[in-house]
Amino acid sequence: MAARRLWSWRKAAELRVGARGLTGKHDYDLLVIGGGSGGLACSKEAAQYDKKVAVLDYVEPSPKGTRWGLGGTCVNVGCIPKKLMHHGALLGNAIKDAKNYGWDISLPVHHDWSVMANAIQDHVKSLNWGHFVQLQDKKVKYLNFKGVFVDQHTIQGESRKGEKTRLTAENIVLAAGGRPRYPVDIPGAELGISSDDLFWLQESPGKTLVIGASYVALECAGFLTGIGLDTSLMVRSIPLRGFDQQMAHLVTDYMMSYGTRIFWKCTPVKIEKLNSGKLQVVWKNLESNVEERESFDTVMWAIGRTPVTQDLCLDKAGVQINPETRKVIVGANEETSVSHIYAIGDIAEGRPELTPPAIKAGKMLAHRLYGKSAQLMDYDNVATTVFTPLEYGCVGLSEEEAVRRHGEDSVEIYHAYYKPLELTVAQRDVTQCYVKMICLHEDDQRILGLHFIGPNAGEVIQGFALGIKCNATYSQLVSTVGIHPTCAEEVNKLNITKRSGLDATVTSC
Ligand code: FAD
Numbered sequence: 001m002a003a004r005r006l007w008s009w010r011k012a013a014e015l016r017v018g019a020r021g022l023t024g025k026h027d028y029d030l031l032v033i034g035g036g037s038g039g040l041a042c043s044k045e046a047a048q049y050d051k052k053v054a055v056l057d058y059v060e061p062s063p064k065g066t067r068w069g070l071g072g073t074c075v076n077v078g079c080i081p082k083k084l085m086h087h088g089a090l091l092g093n094a095i096k097d098a099k100n101y102g103w104d105i106s107l108p109v110h111h112d113w114s115v116m117a118n119a120i121q122d123h124v125k126s127l128n129w130g131h132f133v134q135l136q137d138k139k140v141k142y143l144n145f146k147g148v149f150v151d152q153h154t155i156q157g158e159s160r161k162g163e164k165t166r167l168t169a170e171n172i173v174l175a176a177g178g179r180p181r182y183p184v185d186i187p188g189a190e191l192g193i194s195s196d197d198l199f200w201l202q203e204s205p206g207k208t209l210v211i212g213a214s215y216v217a218l219e220c221a222g223f224l225t226g227i228g229l230d231t232s233l234m235v236r237s238i239p240l241r242g243f244d245q246q247m248a249h250l251v252t253d254y255m256m257s258y259g260t261r262i263f264w265k266c267t268p269v270k271i272e273k274l275n276s277g278k279l280q281v282v283w284k285n286l287e288s289n290v291e292e293r294e295s296f297d298t299v300m301w302a303i304g305r306t307p308v309t310q311d312l313c314l315d316k317a318g319v320q321i322n323p324e325t326r327k328v329i330v331g332a333n334e335e336t337s338v339s340h341i342y343a344i345g346d347i348a349e350g351r352p353e354l355t356p357p358a359i360k361a362g363k364m365l366a367h368r369l370y371g372k373s374a375q376l377m378d379y380d381n382v383a384t385t386v387f388t389p390l391e392y393g394c395v396g397l398s399e400e401e402a403v404r405r406h407g408e409d410s411v412e413i414y415h416a417y418y419k420p421l422e423l424t425v426a427q428r429d430v431t432q433c434y435v436k437m438i439c440l441h442e443d444d445q446r447i448l449g450l451h452f453i454g455p456n457a458g459e460v461i462q463g464f465a466l467g468i469k470c471n472a473t474y475s476q477l478v479s480t481v482g483i484h485p486t487c488a489e490e491v492n493k494l495n496i497t498k499r500s501g502l503d504a505t506v507t508s509c
């Protein structure tokens, strides 16, 4: 509420001093730094209002020298290549399942990394081109320059060849995202790659150790295992911090049964390159304090991402960052400490590091700046999916968070272990296919969170997210009729509470 008041007060003040009248003094009405999910969406939307808009996008090569084109993390080194490699891995399983459906396939089947990687890289390049064309169509000026602040309205852009240009703008949007973090205190850390490199490898990474335990680590370890590589995951504490931990452990249980080795409670000590070219990793087991070692073809760091605020010279403009996270501090209206500079997406403090919120925030910001909208982005109840071999989709609160906020007695949990029909004939282990709905215990049992592990979890959760946004209750949800036979209908059929202690295994079809 306070943020809304501040927003309208500032807008009114700007109009009084004729801030819009500044147009003409500057090269651009809006300059966006970063042509990724948030920046492209914001710039294209702003241009619809007949504003003069430019977007600067520049990819700093990874420490291993990997570089890519326009579109940001999601397109080039995130969601898109990741989901395609995940799909590639699932196809391998489908081939094995197919035998039970009568297909005559001689096993084992062989996977060729370079065929997959080339096909995916070609698709990504087509998306780079598509973004370029869209910017042209929408009359957004695209500049392949690295932008840094000179002052509050001036950005210096520098091309790869070192050409420099100065651009001024009335409004500036920071949408420069983040990059994978490397550890600073582990000898040999530079021998490892990051997800930025993995998707652009021409050759198979071979036997791989993935270090980390969140989205990137689990997803990458998952598809590497799925395509038949000897894959290990090193987890120093818990998997998927911030997620419902019962669900997170079901995800890792499935991964272990699927073939991923998991080194629990272990942390790397050093990496050395052996004469054979392999990488020897020494790590410490944090429980036993014992050091162990093993060699791998590839070590991949997936230990989080750092916002790219360091190189932007934000101090020249007076834009404040959180010194701990290094993210740009923003208000509910995406405004930074400087009233005409905004930040959206991964670079902004407290925002989910996901593509759809970055896109939506970018579009809504453009509507507030140049349309008549006063609507703020709602970051609550953003649905997400972890694309592990058995996918995990969720929206709303985890069980832990619901109990923390409302108390154990005020929370009712409905759950079910179910069997996806298509996996029964395939004789796959479905022990971890599970649905959990967290509701308030009182009255009509408003739904606080929904968690789903199983095939196509993202497709299942997306629709239910609408219900949760609309404050749906348990009784409303179970009053809708399921679609049979699907996995999603298991949500509509939930009737066993955790509190009852009854067996939650679904036995009928
Ligand atoms: P980005 O997309 O990172 O774009 C920022 C752009 O700015 C980049 O092109 C960068 O090179 C450029 N830039 C940086 N500094 C400058 C500068 N000084 N001048 C000019 N340009 C600059 N999200 C999902 O929703 N679903 C998923 O399945 C998913 N999978 C992911 C998988 C991986 C491996 C990773 C790493 C991320 C994944 N994400 C996923 C997260 C998603 O990719 C990000 O949240 C999203 O891309 C953030 O968008 P953004 O606009 O903030 O920044």
Ligand code: NDP
Binding pocket: 183, 211, 212, 213, 214, 215, 216, 217, 219, 236, 237, 238, 239, 240, 241, 267, 268, 302, 303, 304, 305, 352, 353, 354, 384, 385, 386, 387
């Ligand atoms: P996160 O910040 O989510 O997690 C970092 C992980 O690395 C944690 O498991 C952390 O463990 C571990 N870690 C940190 N430092 C070390 C260390 N020194 N040694 C060992 N382990 C360490 O990072 P991600 O890179 O996985 O993801 C970044 C963001 O990208 C996510 O938050 C997500 O929003 C987005 N993303 C979304 C995807 C999707 O939508 N499907 C897919 C991939 C990414 P600990 O818990 O002990 O700190």
